[in-house]
Structures are given as structure tokens and as C-alpha cells.
Amino acid sequence: MSGISLRDIRKAYVNGPQVLHGVSLDIQPGEFIVIVGPSGCGKSTLLRLIAGLDRCEDGTIEIGGRRANDLAPQDRDIAMIFQNYALYPHMTVRENIAFGLELRGMKKAERNERAQSVAKILQLESYLDRKPAALSGGQRQRVAMGRAMARNASIFLMDEPLSNLDNALRITMRTEIKELHRQLGATMVYVTHDQTEALSLADRIAVMKDGHLLQFDRPDVIYDRPANRFVASFLGSPPMNFVAADMLPGWTGPHGLTAGLRPEILSVHAEKPSKAALPARMLLSEMTGADMLLHCESPAGRLTVSASRQDMPKDKEQFWIAFDLDRALFFDSENGDRVDLSVAMQP
Amino acid sequence: MKPENPILAGLALVAGLLFLSPVLYSIWMSFQTVDAYYAGELGFTLDNYARAVGQYNFARYLLNSLIVSGLVTLIGITFATMAAYAFARYSFRGGNFLFAATVATLMIPSHISLIPNYLTLAKVGLLDSYAGLILPAISNGFAAFFLRQYIRGIPKVLDEAAYMDGATSLQVLWRIIVPLSRPAIASMALYIFITEWNNYIWPLVAVGKQDLYTLQIGLARLYRINPGEGLIDWPLVMAASTITILPVLLGFLLVERHLVRGITMGAVK
Numbered sequence: 274m275s276g277i278s279l280r281d282i283r284k285a286y287v288n289g290p291q292v293l294h295g296v297s298l299d300i301q302p303g304e305f306i307v308i309v310g311p312s313g314c315g316k317s318t319l320l321r322l323i324a325g326l327d328r329c330e331d332g333t334i335e336i337g338g339r340r341a342n343d344l345a346p347q348d349r350d351i352a353m354i355f356q357n358y359a360l361y362p363h364m365t366v367r368e369n370i371a372f373g374l375e376l377r378g379m380k381k382a383e384r385n386e387r388a389q390s391v392a393k394i395l396q397l398e399s400y401l402d403r404k405p406a407a408l409s410g411g412q413r414q415r416v417a418m419g420r421a422m423a424r425n426a427s428i429f430l431m432d433e434p435l436s437n438l439d440n441a442l443r444i445t446m447r448t449e450i451k452e453l454h455r456q457l458g459a460t461m462v463y464v465t466h467d468q469t470e471a472l473s474l475a476d477r478i479a480v481m482k483d484g485h486l487l488q489f490d491r492p493d494v495i496y497d498r499p500a501n502r503f504v505a506s507f508l509g510s511p512p513m514n515f516v517a518a519d520m521l522p523g524w525t526g527p528h529g530l531t532a533g534l535r536p537e538i539l540s541v542h543a544e545k546p547s548k549a550a551l552p553a554r555m556l557l558s559e560m561t562g563a564d565m566l567l568h569c570e571s572p573a574g575r576l577t578v579s580a581s582r583q584d585m586p587k588d589k590e591q592f593w594i595a596f597d598l599d600r601a602l603f604f605d606s607e608n609g610d611r612v613d614l615s616v617a618m619q620p
Numbered sequence: 621m622k623p624e625n626p627i628l629a630g631l632a633l634v635a636g637l638l639f640l641s642p643v644l645y646s647i648w649m650s651f652q653t654v655d656a657y658y659a660g661e662l663g664f665t666l667d668n669y670a671r672a673v674g675q676y677n678f679a680r681y682l683l684n685s686l687i688v689s690g691l692v693t694l695i696g697i698t699f700a701t702m703a704a705y706a707f708a709r710y711s712f713r714g715g716n717f718l719f720a721a722t723v724a725t726l727m728i729p730s731h732i733s734l735i736p737n738y739l740t741l742a743k744v745g746l747l748d749s750y751a752g753l754i755l756p757a758i759s760n761g762f763a764a765f766f767l768r769q770y771i772r773g774i775p776k777v778l779d780e781a782a783y784m785d786g787a788t789s790l791q792v793l794w795r796i797i798v799p800l801s802r803p804a805i806a807s808m809a810l811y812i813f814i815t816e817w818n819n820y821i822w823p824l825v826a827v828g829k830q831d832l833y834t835l836q837i838g839l840a841r842l843y844r845i846n847p848g849e850g851l852i853d854w855p856l857v858m859a860a861s862t863i864t865i866l867p868v869l870l871g872f873l874l875v876e877r878h879l880v881r882g883i884t885m886g887a888v889k
């Protein structure tokens with residue numbers, strides 16, 4: 274178990290643009306960190322730097338309190354799951370899983386036993402003697418996962434390890450990863466595009482964009498108090514609605530703000546309710562299971578509302594959307610930073 | 621597999637027989653007595669083989685050829701693989717220049733290096749020895765070049781995965797690169813073996829002692845042995861030729877099953 278400390282990391286690929294622009298991140302020993310961000314923002318690059326597979330020209334990397342910039346990957350005690358699996362094609366699943374153990378001098382019987390038990394967790398037992406070419410994408414991904422799990426590393430780097438699994442398997446694996454983390458107490462850095470994964474696994478979430486770290490905090494803080502409009506829109510499904518605050522009925526706050534309304538703080542009503550509400554018209558509705566997702570048009574702009582099926586408005590052309598202004602977030606329309614209204618409203 | 625097109629299969633058969641016919645003819649000839657051969661009659665004898673091996677020492681030449689070609693192949697392919705790995709995976713100072721120099725050796729005709737090699741080996745006293753036969757042949761620029769291109773086609777992320785698993789660079793070479801390059805290494809080993817097996821000029825120059833003759837030297841000397849009336853003893857020569865060809869054929873059959881591609885399938889998505 275080791276902490277990781279990144280100080281002002283910059284990275285540009287040879288003959289390429291700058292990918293990371295001064296990222297600083299302090300990860301505690303045993304912490305579970307999830308990195309999210311749009312495609313191409315530098316998540317994999319950051320993992321490769323921590324792993325030691327690439328070198329950064331600027332900044333320091335400390336692992337377990339020691340400067341690690343010049344440490345070879347083998348000497349960092351890190352297990353890594355690659356975004357594109359990187360399975361050894363000439364080895365069976367068993368050999369793939371046990372290779373790292375073999376290199377560390379574990380006896381054959383012992384490492385086969387370990388491979389067996391890892392395969393059991395990952396539901397790969399019947400594929401142990403197959404080569405990667407004879408596996409489906411999801412099975413390959415689980416082998417990649419198993420290769421890391423078999424090792425008792427002090428740091429795990431996982432680059433979208435569940436992206437290719439079906440829903441049921443993904444939920445099982447999510448639990449397994451959480452369990453693995455609890456058992457090993459290892460530090461985990463996990464990249465994902467799936468926000469449910471991010472919110473449910475992370476001790477802290479790092480949100481990145483264009484090579485910058487935008488916010489690094491607990492999931493509830495990220496969700497309730499996002500640093501800016503981008504973070505607010507990135508986490509939460511369906512995503513937050515943004516409307517000009519001046520368009521809201523009864524708005525008395527300062528000008529130049531954008532209000533962020535999560536779909537769950539909105540509700541639909543057939544008659545004008547007593548609290549603040551906007552008249553609306555339905556453009557489209559989507560079924561999501563127990564709930565319906567309603568895409569509506571209002572004088573303030575487009576709004577997406579989540580409503581249970583029995584609350585569906587009868588008249589799709591005319592109904593009301595009520596909101597809780599206390600639960601809304603506000604952002605500076607110019608630069609997107611979140612504005613704390615209780616502070617902004619002080620005379 | 622697709623069902624064969626009978627016309628193509630027929631053409632392939634004809635072409636194959638065409639290429640094979642001189643070999644078959646010489647093998648047939650090696651079983652004739654010299655008198656029957658010149659009289660145009662048909663016969664059968666093993667006497668030519670007995671003479672080649674007994675009287676003319678071909679067993680020894682065969683052994684020499686096997687030792688020399690075998691060691692040249694083993695050492696040569698090892699060096700070529702290591703050089704190829706370094707060229708393919710590492711960027712180091714002077715690396716590009718070294719690689720260019722390696723490729724440039726392909727453009728130098730072997731006859732040009734003959735005299736410098738001779739003088740060098742004479743100076744260190746290695747002429748007339750196995751070492752003298754082997755040393756000049758163990759560096760093979762073409763094999764290094766070819767293997768480098770092949771290794772560059774292996775996804776680098778496999779090396780990286782192995783490093784993360786705790787491998788050293790030698791272990792990456794031995795456990796990842798070499799197994800995945802097997803078809804290319806087998807082809808190059810075969811190529812080096814055949815080239816050395818057929819090497820004539822260098823053994824001719826480097827060796828004077830009969831005990832160190834390779835098959836090619838022994839074969840060339842057989843032409844000078846006449847049964848009388850200025851005629852060449854063709855059945856004897858053909859028996860010796862057959863002895864010379866056979867190991868190469870066997871070698872080919874041995875590595876042929878490794879010459880298959882498509883091994884890196886399934887590594888990355």
C-alpha cells in the first residue's frame with residue numbers, strides 16, 4: 274500500500290501537442306481514485322506516467338513517499354490493466370494470469386492455484402487452457418483483469434477495465450473490484466466513462482478535461498458542489514439542465530448567472546403549482562425503466578425531467594414544470610465557475 | 621480451407637514437377653554404374669554412395685558442413701535476434717547510424733570482404749580451423765534487418781505489460797518477443813543455414829586441410845576424378861550431390877511447420 278503524489282505533471286508526446294498541462298494529485302495510501310473525463314483528455318497518459326511506461330518532462334511523481342520519476346516500471350510494484358488488454362497471445366489464459374507470479378519466482382503449483390482462484394472469481398474457469406485469440410472481447414477483458422488481480426501489488430492502475438462487459442457482469446465485477454480493494458487495501462487508480470462506476474467505487478473522483486484537472490474530491494461533493502459547469506454536466510445521468518437564471522419566474526438574484534437544475538429536482542404538474550414553475554410542452558419522452566425521461570420546451574429553454582410513469586402529464590402540449598430553487602446550482606455565465614449564491618447575495 | 625480449384629492445382633503440380641525434375645534426375649543418376657550410364661543402359665547400384673563415403677571421405681565432409689552450418693545458424697540467429705530487438709525497441713545514441721550501417725552491409729558483395737577477412741584470420745592464426753570457417757559468417761545484416769521489421773509489428777504494449785508484470789528486458793525478449801517472432805526466426809534460421817551450407821568460396825580460401833573440407837569443397841574436387849578417357853564420373857558426382865542436398869531438405873521439413881503467421885492475433889482489441 275503506497276500513496277501517490279503527482280506534482281505539476283506536464284507531458285507532451287514527441288512531435289505531438291501537449292497532453293497534460295500541470296496536473297497535481299495527492300492520492301492517499303489505500304485510496305480508491307476514479308479518473309473521469311472526455312475521450313482524449315489524457316487519462317491513459319496519466320496512468321502510463323504513474324506506471325513508468327512514459328516519462329514526463331516536467332513535474333515530480335512520488336510513490337510511497339519516494340521520488341519515482343526515474344524508477345523502472347518493474348520496480349514500482351504496480352499492477353496495470355491496459356485499455357486494450359495487452360494479453361500475451363502465445364500463452365493460455367492460465368499462463369497469462371500466472372506470468373507475473375512466475376517472474377516473481379512463485380512455484381508452479383502455487384501459481385496455478387492462484388490463477389485458478391482468480392479465474393473462479395472472474396467466471397473464467399472453463400477458459401483457462403484457451404489462448405486469447407479464442408476468447409470474446411469481454412472474456413479477454415476479464416483475463417486482463419485477472420492478470421492484475423493475481424498479483425499482490427501495492428498499486429493498481431485500471432484503464433476502463435469493465436468497458437466491454439455486459440450489464441450484469443459489469444455489476445458483478447464492480448462488486449468484485451470493491452471487494453478486492455477491501456481485501457488488499459491497495460491504492461487504486463481507476464479510469465472509467467461510466468458515472469455509476471465512478472460514483473459508486475470512488476473514495477475521491479478526479480475530473481479531467483483537456484489535460485487539466487478540474488476537480489478532485491469526494492463523489493458527493495463533486496455531485497452536490499461541482500467546481501464548474503463542465504463538472505456539473507459531466508456527472509449525473511440524465512445530465513443537468515442549464516437555463517439562464519434571469520429567465521426563471523420570480524428570479525431576484527444577480528444577473529449573468531446560469532442555473533443548473535438536475536432532472537430529479539424538477540417535477541411535472543397538470544395545473545400550475547403553488548411553488549415556482551415554468552409552463553412547458555413535451556417534445557419527446559423516453560422510457561428508462563420505472564421512470565420516464567421527458568424532454569420539454571419551456572420559455573427558459575429546453576429541460577429534461579425525470580418523472581415516474583403515473584406522473585406523466587395527460588396533456589402533452591400544456592403542463593407545468595416546478596423546481597426547487599434551493600436545490601439549484603448557479604454558474605457564472607461567462608467562465609462557467611460555480612457561484613455560491615448565499616455568498617453572492619450578501620449585500 | 622477453401623476447396624481447391626482443380627485447374628490451379630494441376631498447374632501447381634506441373635510447375636512443381638518441372639522444378640523438381642533436375643533433382644529427381646540427379647538422384648536417379650546416382651544409382652547408375654558409370655559404364656551403364658555412358659552406355660545409356662538402365663541399372664541399379666549403391667556403389668557410388670559407398671565410394672563417396674568410403675574412398676572420398678564424404679562422411680567427414682558432411683559432418684564438417686553440419687558443424688559449420690549448424691553453429692553459424694545458431695550463433696547467427698541469436699545475434700541477429702538480439703540486434704533486431706535492440707533496433708526495434710530502443711532508441712539510443714547512434715542507433716539510427718548503426719542500423720543504416722547494418723542495412724548497408726547488404727549492398728557489399730561478399731567477394732569484397734574475402735581478402736580482408738582472410739588477412740584478419742591469418743593474423744590471429746585461425747585459418748584452417750572450424751573457428752575460421754564459422755566466425756566470418758555469424759553476423760548477418762539481412763537477418764537483423766528482417767527480424768527488426770517483424771518485431772516492430774508486435775504491439776509494444778505487450779512489452780509494457782510484461783514490464784508491469786516484473787519482467788526484465790532480457791525476459792521480455794525471451795518470453796514475449798522470441799515466441800511471437802517464431803515464424804520469422806525460423807525463416808531466417810533456414811535462410812542462414814542454406815546460405816552457409818552452399819558457401820563455397822570462403823571454405824575454399826580459408827581451409828587447406830582435407831579434414832576440414834565442407835561438402836561443397838569435396839564436391840568440387842570430385843570433378844577432377846576421371847574414370848578414364850577424360851570423362852567425368854557423373855554417377856559418383858550425383859551421389860555426392862544427393863548427400864549434399866538431403867540435410868537441407870530435412871532441415872526445411874523440420875522448420876516448415878513454424879513458418880506460419882498470425883500468431884499475434886488476440887493480443888489487443
Ligand SMILES: Nc1ncnc2c1ncn2[C@@H]1O[C@H](COP(=O)(O)OP(=O)(O)OP(=O)(O)O)[C@@H](O)[C@H]1O
Nearest residue numbers: 286287289292311312313314315316317318319356
Ligand atoms: N503515443 C502518442 N503519441 C502522440 N500522441 C498521443 C500518444 N498517445 C496519446 N496521444 C494523444 O494524447 C491525448 C490523450 O490521450 P489519452 O490516451 O491519454 O486519452 P484518454 O483520456 O485515455 O482517452 P480515452 O478515454 O479515449 O481512452 C490524445 O489527444 C491522444 O491523441
Ligand SMILES: [Mg+2]
Nearest residue numbers: 316317356432
Ligand atoms: Mg484512454
